[in-house]
Amino acid sequence: MKYNKPLVSQDEQKHLEILSLIEQDGMITQKEIADHLGVAIGLVNSFVKRMVRRGYIRIKRVPKRRYLYMLTPKGVSEKGRLTIRFIQDSLKLYRDYRTKCKEIFYELVQDGVPEVYLVGTGDLAEIAYLSMQEVGIEVVHVFERENEKVGKRFFGKEIFPLEELPEGGVVVMADLNYAGDGEEASKHKKWIDLRG
Numbered sequence: 261m262k263y264n265k266p267l268v269s270q271d272e273q274k275h276l277e278i279l280s281l282i283e284q285d286g287m288i289t290q291k292e293i294a295d296h297l298g299v300a301i302g303l304v305n306s307f308v309k310r311m312v313r314r315g316y317i318r319i320k321r322v323p324k325r326r327y328l329y330m331l332t333p334k335g336v337s338e339k340g341r342l343t344i345r346f347i348q349d350s351l352k353l354y355r356d357y358r359t360k361c362k363e364i365f366y367e368l369v370q371d372g373v374p375e376v377y378l379v380g381t382g383d384l385a386e387i388a389y390l391s392m393q394e395v396g397i398e399v400v401h402v403f404e405r406e407n408e409k410v411g412k413r414f415f416g417k418e419i420f421p422l423e424e425l426p427e428g429g430v431v432v433m434a435d436l437n438y439a440g441d442g443e444e445a446s447k448h449k450k451w452i453d454l455r456g
Contacts (some may be wrong), residue, residue: 268345271307274299275316275341278307278340281340282317282329289326311335354387357454361391364452369395373430373450379403379422380435381414389415389433401431405438 268276269387273333277297281288290308294301308329311317316335317347331339368376375398377383385402392399394407402414412419427447444451 268320268342268349272342273346274303275311276305276339276346278304278311279316279331279335279339279342283331283336285391286328286330287326288329314338356389357384358391361388362395364454365392365395365397368397368430368450368452374398375400376430376432376452377401377403377425378414379405379425379431379433379438381409381419382434382436384436384454385414385434388432392432405435 278293281293281296290301290304292303293308297304308317308319311403312319314334315332316338318330318332320330322328329331350354374396376392378389378392378399378401380388381402381404389399399415399417402417402419403425404410404419407421409419410421418451430450430452430454432454436455438455
């Protein structure tokens with residue numbers, strides 16, 4: 261599934277996360293921010309300097325060679341603006357996925373497919389499940405590769421280990437972290453991959 265360019269760039273997403281972290285704890289270190297974001301400290305330093313230049317945060321030196329980061333009124337306003345754009349992006353992405361899923365599942369209904377196996381229990385799987393309910397396709401069983409989710413419920417359906425996925429049925433792959441090979445798909449009547 262291909263989508264239009266998001267409203268919030270990756271840099272703006274990082275800015276929003278940094279502003280949120282600073283708002284929660286002004287004594288946070290750049291190393292802690294880098295660990296949270298999964299980026300290098302140098303990149304965090306670059307973002308912080310940029311936000312200081314733009315007037316979004318102020319830095320005050322405190323004892324023991326530490327710094328206190330404070331959001332300025334302009335920074336609070338920027339955080340709000342980015343949050344709204346991020347929510348708009350999320351809703352657009354959700355609507356796009358719902359539309360695409362319904363198109364795919366309407367085709368299944370037209371092909372006479374009444375039921376499927378669903379792989380995954382994350383956000384994409386939730387969108388897929390709701391879309392299938394809307395067009396009248398039954399999810400027979402839900403499968404998950406993460407053992408801690410096995411035995412729990414997903415929309416009232418028991419979650420089974422992925423290893424127990426029966427061969428020959430129609431499978432809807434909605435696990436964004438699944439790294440299986442193409443051989444798995446060949447064991448089924450139809451393999452619908454919603455991830456790409």
